[in-house]
Amino acid sequence: MNAAAAxxxxxxxxxxxxxxxxxxxxxxxxxxxxxxxxxxxxxxxxLLTHRVDSxxxxxxxxxxxxxxxxxxPPEGRMTGPALQLxxxxxxxxxxxxxxxxxxxxxxxxxxxxxxxxxxxxxxxEGYGTTPELAAPYGMTSPGAFSALMLxxxxxxxxxxxxxxxxxxxxxxxxxxxxxxxxxxxxxxLEDYLVAPPVVAPLRRLDYxxxxxxxxxxxxxxxxxxxxxxxxxVPVLAAAQRSRLTxxxxxxxxxxxxxxxxxxxxxxxxSGRGRDAVDALMVYDNFSPNVLFTLEGLGWxxxxxxxxxxxxxxxxxxxxxxxxxxxxxxxxxxxxxxxxVVEAVRQLRGDCGARQVPxxxxxxxxxxxxxxxxxxFGADD
Amino acid sequence: MDVREHLxxxxxxxxxxxxxxxxAAPSFPPPRTCPRCGGPDPALWITxxxxxxxxxxxxxxxxxxxxxxxxxxxxxxxxxxxxxxxSTLTDPRTPIGGAVIAEIDADAEPPRVVxxxxxEGGAP
Ligand SMILES: [Zn+2]
Numbered sequence: 001m002n003a004a005a006a007x008x009x010x011x012x013x014x015x016x017x018x019x020x021x022x023x024x025x026x027x028x029x030x031x032x033x034x035x036x037x038x039x040x041x042x043x044x045x046x047l048l049t050h051r052v053d054s055x056x057x058x059x060x061x062x063x064x065x066x067x068x069x070x071x072x073p074p075e076g077r078m079t080g081p082a083l084q085l086x087x088x089x090x091x092x093x094x095x096x097x098x099x100x101x102x103x104x105x106x107x108x109x110x111x112x113x114x115x116x117x118x119x120x121x122x123x124x125e126g127y128g129t130t131p132e133l134a135a136p137y138g139m140t141s142p143g144a145f146s147a148l149m150l151x152x153x154x155x156x157x158x159x160x161x162x163x164x165x166x167x168x169x170x171x172x173x174x175x176x177x178x179x180x181x182x183x184x185x186x187x188x189l190e191d192y193l194v195a196p197p198v199v200a201p202l203r204r205l206d207y208x209x210x211x212x213x214x215x216x217x218x219x220x221x222x223x224x225x226x227x228x229x230x231x232x233v234p235v236l237a238a239a240q241r242s243r244l245t246x247x248x249x250x251x252x253x254x255x256x257x258x259x260x261x262x263x264x265x266x267x268x269x270s271g272r273g274r275d276a277v278d279a280l281m282v283y284d285n286f287s288p289n290v291l292f293t294l295e296g297l298g299w300x301x302x303x304x305x306x307x308x309x310x311x312x313x314x315x316x317x318x319x320x321x322x323x324x325x326x327x328x329x330x331x332x333x334x335x336x337x338x339x340v341v342e343a344v345r346q347l348r349g350d351c352g353a354r355q356v357p358x359x360x361x362x363x364x365x366x367x368x369x370x371x372x373x374x375x376f377g378a379d380d
Numbered sequence: 381m382d383v384r385e386h387l388x389x390x391x392x393x394x395x396x397x398x399x400x401x402x403x404a405a406p407s408f409p410p411p412r413t414c415p416r417c418g419g420p421d422p423a424l425w426i427t428x429x430x431x432x433x434x435x436x437x438x439x440x441x442x443x444x445x446x447x448x449x450x451x452x453x454x455x456x457x458x459x460x461x462x463x464x465x466x467s468t469l470t471d472p473r474t475p476i477g478g479a480v481i482a483e484i485d486a487d488a489e490p491p492r493v494v495x496x497x498x499x500e501g502g503a504p
Contacts, residue, residue, distance in 0.1 A: 112444060129381065129409075130381045130383060130409045132383050132387065132490070133383060133386070133409060133465065133466055134466050135490075136488075136490045136491075136492050137454050137455075137466050137467055137468045137492065138440060138444075138445060138447075138448030138452055138454060138468070139454045139466050140444045140445060140448075141444060144438050144440065144454055147438035148436040148437070148438045148454070148456055149436070151436045151437055151438055151476060152435065152436040152476065155436070155476040155477060196441065197439070197441040198441060198442050199438050199439065199440050199441065199442065199454075200438060200439040200441060201438070202438075245411065245415035246415070248409070248466075249456055249464055249466070250436065250456065
C-alpha cells in the first residue's frame, strides 16, 4: 500500500505535575510540532484535538482556521482512532496538513481514576455504563478492571507475579535510557515483588502514573512530507475494533479477538507481515495489558503472555522491543500519545541509547473497549 | 441501562436479572437492543437461584471512597442462569471458579447482593 499520510512534526511538553491547563500544554506542544515540521499555523487546514478543554479556544489562540475540525472525548482508547481519522482526511483529500493535538492536566486537577466524579467512562472517573451496578460494591477504578482481568488470567493460565514483573522492570530499564522519562530510578524484580498492592493482584508498579503534559503531531500527505526537514514517518495503516457491548465487565477473551482483527488489518493493508515489526508500542496503562496485547496480536498463544515476556523478548535487543521510551509505566501516562511519539522517533533514528537499530516498522496497539492499532514505517 | 427491576428486586430479597426474550442470551444489564441477535427491548426478567461461580475477584487496598474503606474484594460472579454481575464476597479467599451462593442485604442503601462460598454454611 502507498501510505497517503506521514508524520512530519512531533512536539512534546515536559510531563509531570506542571500546574498548567490542558489547553496551555496542548498549545505548547502544537507550536513545538509545527516548529519541528518547519510549518506555520496558517498552513494547518485540519485540526484534531484530544482531551483539550476547548478546541475552539486552542484554534483561536494559535491562528488555526481549518476546513476540518474534530474533537475527541478524553479516553486514551481514542488515540489510535485519532490517527486513523487524521490519515483518512489526508488520504481522501479533505486536508493537506493536519495538526493532532493532545493536552492533559489530570495530575494538576487531582484526578485519581477512582474517586467518583462525572462521566461514565474510566477517564471520567466513574466506572462503566451502569454505575448503579458498580458503585454499591466499591467498584470504581480502571485499575480494578485490569486487576479483575489479571486475576482471571492467572486462574486460567497460571500467570505468575514474576512473569508480570518483567513488564514493569523492563520498561523501567528502557526509561533509564530516556532523559524525558519520569520514573528512572532502579527497579529490580525484587523491588517489584515487594511493592504494595493497590487493587490486588496489581501492585503500585503495575500502574502508570497520572501526569500533566501535551503532545502534538503534524501530518501531511506523503509527497509534501518529503519536503520537510525530518524524514517522513508514513502512517502505513490503522484499524480499530470495538468491544463496547458488555464492556462493564472484563471480556472473556482479554480482547484477543479484536486485537487479532486489528493486527491482521494493519499488516494486510501495509503489506508488511508481523515479522516485519521492529518494535511495538503497547498501551500500558496497567502492565497486564501488555500480556493481553501480545497474545491478541499473535506474538504468543492465548495465555502465554506471561511466559513470553519473562526472559527478555520485550527488552531492547530482544525479539520484539516494546515501549522503548519506558512506556506509560515509566516515561509517563499521556494516553498513548507519548508512545506514538516514540514510534516516530524510532523511525527517524532519533532515539540515541535506546534506538532499535535499523527500525523500519513500528506498531502502536491499544487493548481497551475500543481496540486499535496503527502501523508506522520508515519512508521507502 | 434500566436496572430498576434489579434494584427493586434486591429490596424485596430477590435476585432479579435478565435474559434476552428473543435468543435467551444473558442480557444483564439489559440493553435496548440485544447485541447477540439484534432483537429490540430484550429484557426478560427472571428471579435467579442465587447459585453461581466466582469468575474473578480483585481486592482493593486503596480507599477511593469513604463509604468503601479498604481492604475489600470486588467480585465478578457468573450465575448459573448465565448473567454475570459485580458483587462482593463474604470471604475474600474464595477461589476463582468456586461455587458461590447469593445473600441479599435488602436493608442496605442501596441494597446489595453479596456472595459466600457454597461450602460455607449451605450445601456441602
Ligand atoms: Zn438476543
